[in-house]
Amino acid sequence: MSTVTHPTAHFxxxxxxxxxxxxxxxxxMGPQHPSTHGVFRMKVVLDGERVVRLKPVFGFLHRNHxxxxxxETYLGSMPYTDRLDYMCPLTNNWxxxxxxxxxxxxxxxxxxxxxxxxAGELTRLQNHACLIGFLMQDLGSSGTPLMYAFREREKxxxxxxxxxxxxxxxxxxxxxGCRVDLPAGWLEQAGKxxxxxxxxxxxxxxxLVGNEILMDRTQEVGVLSRELAVSAGISGPMxxxxxxxxxxxxxxxxxxxxxxxxxxxxxxxxxxxxxxxxRLLEMRESVGILQQAMRDIPGGPIVDPKMKIRGFRPKPxxxxxxxxxxxxxxxxxxxxxxxxxxxxxxxxxxxxxxxTVLEDxxxxxxxxxxxxxxxxxxxxxxxVDR
Amino acid sequence: xxxxxxxxxxxxxxxxxxxxxxYNWGRTSSIWPLNFGLACCAIExxxxxxxxxxxxxxxxxxxxxxxxxxxxxxxxxTVTKKMAPQVVRLYNQMPEPKYVIxxxxxxxxxxxxxxxxxxxxxxxxxxxxxxxxxxCPPRPEALIDAFMVLQKRIGEQPLTxxxxxRHLNAGEPSEFPVPRFGEHxxxxxxxxxxxxxPLVQIAQAGTDESGNH
Amino acid sequence: MNLETIKSEIEANVPGCRLExxxxxxxxxxxxxxVDGEHAVDVAIFLRDASGLxxxxxxxxxxxxxxxxxxxxxxxxxxxxxGAEQExxxxxxxxxxxxxxxxxxxxxxxxxxxxxxLRMRTQDRDTGVHLPSLTPVWRSAEFQEREVxxxxxxxxxxxxDLRRLLMWPGFVDHPMRRDYRDPDDCEYEPTAHDxxxxxxxxxRSGVEGR
Numbered sequence: 001m002s003t004v005t006h007p008t009a010h011f012x013x014x015x016x017x018x019x020x021x022x023x024x025x026x027x028x029m030g031p032q033h034p035s036t037h038g039v040f041r042m043k044v045v046l047d048g049e050r051v052v053r054l055k056p057v058f059g060f061l062h063r064n065h066x067x068x069x070x071x072e073t074y075l076g077s078m079p080y081t082d083r084l085d086y087m088c089p090l091t092n093n094w095x096x097x098x099x100x101x102x103x104x105x106x107x108x109x110x111x112x113x114x115x116x117x118x119a120g121e122l123t124r125l126q127n128h129a130c131l132i133g134f135l136m137q138d139l140g141s142s143g144t145p146l147m148y149a150f151r152e153r154e155k156x157x158x159x160x161x162x163x164x165x166x167x168x169x170x171x172x173x174x175x176x177g178c179r180v181d182l183p184a185g186w187l188e189q190a191g192k193x194x195x196x197x198x199x200x201x202x203x204x205x206x207x208l209v210g211n212e213i214l215m216d217r218t219q220e221v222g223v224l225s226r227e228l229a230v231s232a233g234i235s236g237p238m239x240x241x242x243x244x245x246x247x248x249x250x251x252x253x254x255x256x257x258x259x260x261x262x263x264x265x266x267x268x269x270x271x272x273x274x275x276x277x278x279r280l281l282e283m284r285e286s287v288g289i290l291q292q293a294m295r296d297i298p299g300g301p302i303v304d305p306k307m308k309i310r311g312f313r314p315k316p317x318x319x320x321x322x323x324x325x326x327x328x329x330x331x332x333x334x335x336x337x338x339x340x341x342x343x344x345x346x347x348x349x350x351x352x353x354x355x356t357v358l359e360d361x362x363x364x365x366x367x368x369x370x371x372x373x374x375x376x377x378x379x380x381x382x383x384v385d386r
Numbered sequence: 387x388x389x390x391x392x393x394x395x396x397x398x399x400x401x402x403x404x405x406x407x408x409y410n411w412g413r414t415s416s417i418w419p420l421n422f423g424l425a426c427c428a429i430e431x432x433x434x435x436x437x438x439x440x441x442x443x444x445x446x447x448x449x450x451x452x453x454x455x456x457x458x459x460x461x462x463x464t465v466t467k468k469m470a471p472q473v474v475r476l477y478n479q480m481p482e483p484k485y486v487i488x489x490x491x492x493x494x495x496x497x498x499x500x501x502x503x504x505x506x507x508x509x510x511x512x513x514x515x516x517x518x519x520x521x522c523p524p525r526p527e528a529l530i531d532a533f534m535v536l537q538k539r540i541g542e543q544p545l546t547x548x549x550x551x552r553h554l555n556a557g558e559p560s561e562f563p564v565p566r567f568g569e570h571x572x573x574x575x576x577x578x579x580x581x582x583x584p585l586v587q588i589a590q591a592g593t594d595e596s597g598n599h
Numbered sequence: 600m601n602l603e604t605i606k607s608e609i610e611a612n613v614p615g616c617r618l619e620x621x622x623x624x625x626x627x628x629x630x631x632x633x634v635d636g637e638h639a640v641d642v643a644i645f646l647r648d649a650s651g652l653x654x655x656x657x658x659x660x661x662x663x664x665x666x667x668x669x670x671x672x673x674x675x676x677x678x679x680x681x682g683a684e685q686e687x688x689x690x691x692x693x694x695x696x697x698x699x700x701x702x703x704x705x706x707x708x709x710x711x712x713x714x715x716x717l718r719m720r721t722q723d724r725d726t727g728v729h730l731p732s733l734t735p736v737w738r739s740a741e742f743q744e745r746e747v748x749x750x751x752x753x754x755x756x757x758x759x760d761l762r763r764l765l766m767w768p769g770f771v772d773h774p775m776r777r778d779y780r781d782p783d784d785c786e787y788e789p790t791a792h793d794x795x796x797x798x799x800x801x802x803r804s805g806v807e808g809r
Contacts, residue, residue, distance in 0.1 A: 031472055034421050034451040038428070039469055059765035060469040061425055063499040067775060071501065080498065086426035105626030150436040168426065168523060230655050230708050233739025246656075246708050317625025320659065320704050320714060333661055333704070336625065348659040348704075353739050382425055385765060468767050503774050503781050504766065567767045571782035 024052060031060045035138040035371045038381030042358075042370070049366045054359045058352070061385040069345035074100055075175070075309055077345065082169040084347060085383040088127045090119045090160070091325045093173035098254060099321030099332035100175045104314035106307055112177035113256045114297040118190070119163070119172060120323075121286045121293070125197065126153040127326035128237075128279040128286075129204075135276060135375035136208070139217055145208065152200050155193050162186055175312070176304030187294055194290045201283055209277070218272035222361040222373035225270060232356045236328025237282060238377060241267035241274040248324035259296075260289045275376040313340055327351055327378050347386055351379040406545045413457075413483065414445070414537040420456035421449040422476070424463030427490035427523045431462045434526035444533050453479040458536075460529075461515075464492035464499055465506045467572050471564050477513045478561040482553030485540075487532055488515045491522045498522065511576040513562055602630050605652065605715070612649070613641045621718060631702070631716030636730055639719055640757075643736040646705065646715070654715055657737035659704040662747035666777045667697030667724070696723035699753050701730060703740070721753060724776075732758035750775035 030041035039060035045053040065084065069077040081096045082089035094116055101108065108116075133149030157167045162183055164170035172179050208214055224234070229242040239246060247264045249257040265281035267274030316338045322331035328350025335344035354377050361373050392402055423431055435441045435449065450456040453476045465473055477486070488509055491497030496507035509515065516539070519532045543551045552558045562580065565572040606618050609632075616638035621631045634642050646654045670693050677684055698720045706713030721728045732755035734740045744755045745764040752773035755761055763770065772779055 031469060032422060032476060039424055059504075059763075059767070060466060060472075061464060062466055062468065062504045062765040063464055064502045064504055064774065065499075067503070068499065068501050083426055083498070086429060102627040103625050147437050150433060151438070154433070154436075154438050167525070168429065228738070231738040232741075233657055233737065235658075244708060246711070251711050315625055317623050317627065318629065319623075319625055319627035320629060320716070321627075322658070329658060331659055331704075333659060333702070335663060344661070344663045346659070346661040348661075352742055356739060356741055501781070503779070567769045569769060569771045575782070 022047065029370070030057075035375070037134065037374065037379050040379070040381055040384070044362075044367070044370065046367060049368075051362045051365055051367065051370065054362045054370070056355060056358055058385055061381040063382075063386065065386045066345050066347065069342060071341060073340045074312055074314070074342060077342075078173070079169065079171045081347075082171055083382055084349075084386060085325065085327060085330070085351070085380045086168065087130060087380055088123045088326050089168055090123045090164075090170050090172055091323065092330065093171065094120055095321065095323045095325060095330045096332050097173040097175055098323060099319055099334050100314070102321045103317065103319035103334050103336055104175070104312075106176045107304055108177055108255075109301045109304060110256070110298055111300040112302045112304075114293050115178045115182070115302060116173065116255060117257070117260075117293045118290060118297070119160075119170075119178075121290045122156050122159065122190075124286050124326045125283055125290075126156045128283050129153060129200075131375075131378050132204070132208070132276060132279060135372070136214075138371045138375040139214065145204070148200070148204065152197065155196075159186070159190050159193060162189075174303055174307075175309065176307035177302045179303075181302050187297075190290075191294055194287055194294070197287050198284065201280070201287075205280065209280070214276075215273065217369075218276060218372055218376075220269070221272045221365060221369050222376065223269065223271045224357060224361060228357060228360065229270070233353045234328070234357065235350055236324070236326070236354070236378075237278045238275055238328065238354050240264065241278045242270035243268055248322060248329055252322070254323060260292050262286075262289050272372050272376040275378075311340070313338055318344075322348065325350060327380070327383070328354055347383075349383045349386060351377075351381075352384040355379060355384065407541075409545060410541045410543060414540045416445045416447070417458045417485070417533070417536070417540075418456050419446050419449050419458040419460050420453055420476070420480070421451045422459055422461065424461070424465065424469065425490075425492065427462035427492070430523040430526055431460060431489065431529060434529045439526040439530060441530060441533065444530065444537070446533065453477075454481060456480055457483065458485045458487065460487045460489050461493040461509050462489040464490075464497060465509045466502075466504045467506050468504060468567075470506045470509075470512060470572060471566070473509060474512045474562055474564045478564070482560050483551055484553075484560075485517075485536060486513055486515045487517045487519065487529075487536065489519045489521075489529060489532075490524060491520060494518050494520065506572075508581075511581045512565060514580060602632065602715075606632060608649070608651075609642055609645055612645050613638055616642055618642075629714060629716055631718050633718045633720070636719060639717075639731050640733065640736060643717070643733050646717075647736055653707045653709045654705040654713065655737075656706045656708045656713075657703060657733070657739045658706050658714065659702075660733075660740050660743035660747065661702050662751040662753060662775070663700040663702065664724075664751060664776045665698050665700060667695045669694050696725075698722065699724055699728060699751050701744075701747060701753060703733065705737075724752070728752055729754045729756055731756055732761075734758050749773070752776070 025046045027044050027046060028041060029044055031039040041057040043055045043057065044051055065080055068080065078093060078096060081092040084092045129149040129152050133146035136145040137143050160170055161167050163186060164172045224242045226243045229239045229244050243266055245266055250264060262285040265278050267278050314336045316336055318335040320331055320333045322329050330350055331348035333346040334342050337343040362370050395402055433439060459477060459480065488494050492499060493509050496505050499505045500507060517532050517536055519528050521528055545554060552560060562577060565574060602620055606620060610616065610618060617635045619633040621633050623630045646652055672691050674689050674691050676687055676689055701719045703717040705715045705717065719730050721730055730753055732744055734744060735757060742764060744758055745761060747753050748755060748761055749763040749765055750773060
């Protein structure tokens with residue numbers, strides 16, 4: 001085993017002094033912390049209440065998903081993709097299936113595309129609702145908005161359980177389509193849940209949008225400029241809140257998204273309040289997409305009839321496939337050497353790359369704002385560390 | 387105590403019990419868990435505390451963020467080797483009596499990520515575990531069931547004698563050594579006083595039985 | 600997005616750079632450009648700033664390990680054997696040093712086109728693992744290059760803060776390399792068979808282990 005000798009930049013936050021010879025305080029937030037959204041650690045240097053430096057520490061949930069995928073077959077990695085961003089398992093499946101379909105040139109029948117869109121947009125709904133709930137809990141509202149969000153999430157999880165067999169880890173997509181078709185009566189029940197959703201959104205908006213405490217704590221906090229967002233590879237609602245008009249559903253037009261009419265909400269300030277509002281508005285657009293998809297879904301096969309999964313060996317080559325996951329741009333990069341296992345399997349995690357700017361956003365803010373900023377970035381440690 | 391005598395006395399407004407029942411009743415009815423979710427199982431744990439499944443009716447009213455104020459640590463999710471020393475430290479900081487529930491396949495034995503170089507193959511290598519909940523992730527009802535089993539077990543613990551719980555037994559340790567980061571792995575890889583696994587019985591050709599040593 | 604035209608544009612504007620188109624035989628059609636280490640930063644700046652291209656969004660940075668291969672070939676030589684010249688077959692073994700490859704996927708937010716794939720290779724897998732860092736060009740490469748350093752061992756010169764990202768600081772291996780051996784902690788397996796049984800056998804006999 002060759003070990004490389006290299007210059008390591010040892011990073012110890014030595015005791016620093018600020019202006020006026022005031023000693024600065026270093027605190028360690030996490031990895032066990034009520035508001036860090038999982039096992040995440042931040043080394044923060046403070047001058048009183050103001051943040052001077054912030055270095056995130058990752059790896060507490062590094063489960064070497066990519067190494068395991070090199071010893072599994074292509075389909076064998078599908079259940080592992082559920083566990084990447086565990087709030088949105090079905091969109092992870094979709095991104096992986098899309099990448100493999102690009103690699104091997106597999107086509108997807110129309111009904112399967114509609115099923116994928118329905119599953120993906122339902123996932124987006126429950127992810128954004130829970131994110132707003134978690135953000136409000138971190139701001140101190142003791143879980144009440146989170147309870148409302150989880151009430152809606154339970155309705156959607158019931159739909160997923162009827163469709164895929166599991167509440168969370170659905171393992172629903174296959175290369176060339178979906179695993180199983182809709183059970184009888186599912187569309188009616190889903191139609192009822194989706195028709196009720198705008199009422200929940202109205203309730204949420206009435207309680208939260210004009211809320212003084214929320215506005216005071218989140219407006220002009222953690223402002224992300226447009227240029228930095230593009231340079232740092234920020235994607236998803238966080239980039240759109242800074243005014244970057246880039247939604248992969250509209251740019252790549254993957255799957256059948258060009259058949260649906262929906263708008264893309266953009267923010268202008270790039271602060272925490274804008275990120276919160278963008279997600280609230282995106283939920284309304286998702287409801288619109290769902291209603292159009294459930295109205296137009298055709299009959300037909302749900303998986304490509306030419307696709308044979310036993311002995312699936314894609315030709316040597318590589319492919320990069322990406323979708324607009326609820327957190328941002330989720331991409332899979334696959335390198336094949338003609339064998340049943342991938343040679344290199346890489347997940348492009350939106351949460352990790354959105355965290356690139358955490359230090360820039362937090363420097364100069366108060367300690368209490370770190371939690372609000374982190375909550376608005378929307379991270380899930382299963383995806384950050386893989 | 388005679389049951390009929392108990393009933394007669396209670397009709398007169400005199401309530402009798404034993405010290406063990408009273409002591410255990412107080413402890414089972416207010417087990418406060420530590421706010422400690424690692425991965426996907428944490429989401430099901432949160433769902434178990436929300437309005438639909440409501441763990442608060444069983445006494446887990448608040449999830450405490452500080453280990454000094456908690457009785458129960460629900461290790462929900464994969465424990466990686468980078469996180470393992472912090473888990474053991476948190477366990478050491480909890481005051482007695484304390485219990486550990488290992489929720490999900492990953493915390494029991496590494497789960498689907500067992501092949502991982504950074505995955506600890508079960509948290510019971512370093513700390514004693516009272517209950518295991520299999521599943522990936524286990525449903526919130528399974529967590530409620532585990533809670534009820536734990537309550538029953540606490541209720542049956544005698545206060546004296548050989549089977550008394552750990553916090554009443556001065557000889558039993560309540561803090562366990564914290565592993566260090568080595569160059570390739572944690573050192574030590576397991577706590578040998580705590581985890582004594584049966585060796586794999588190497589199968590003869592043609593059979594695939596393995597059992598206890 | 601014609602890769603040939605982009606290649607000639609870059610060669611016209613960044614003198615001295617050595618580019619090579621790596622064809623991608625899969626149906627995805629995503630061919631890539633291999634760039635050499637000395638001119639990588641200039642090529643990247645050109646791709647980001649040129650008015651027709653404007654690749655301002657670095658989406659994905661990843662590493663691939665290509666271990667060295669041992670090639671055996673039979674060579675026919677004329678040699679002196681027992682005084683007479685004869686044709687003799689000799690077996691020659693050569694080993695290629697292998698290399699680590701870093702792949703960048705670039706998109707354009709302004710022009711909404713892409714992707715373009717850039718590749719760079721190191722000289723070998725032991726000491727010649729230095730490559731220029733593209734973090735000064737695209738900020739999104741910062742954490743991803745740190746991860747490639749952590750898991751593969753590629754050293755990025757010019758990176759503002761090159762430390763391990765996912766493993767702990769005292770760790771000395773590079774786990775995603777193909778020749779990495781897992782630590783030996785497979786003491787208990789309830790139903791051991793196939794590869795798991797082999798590993799347990801090795802553990803029991805003490806062959807595996809550090």
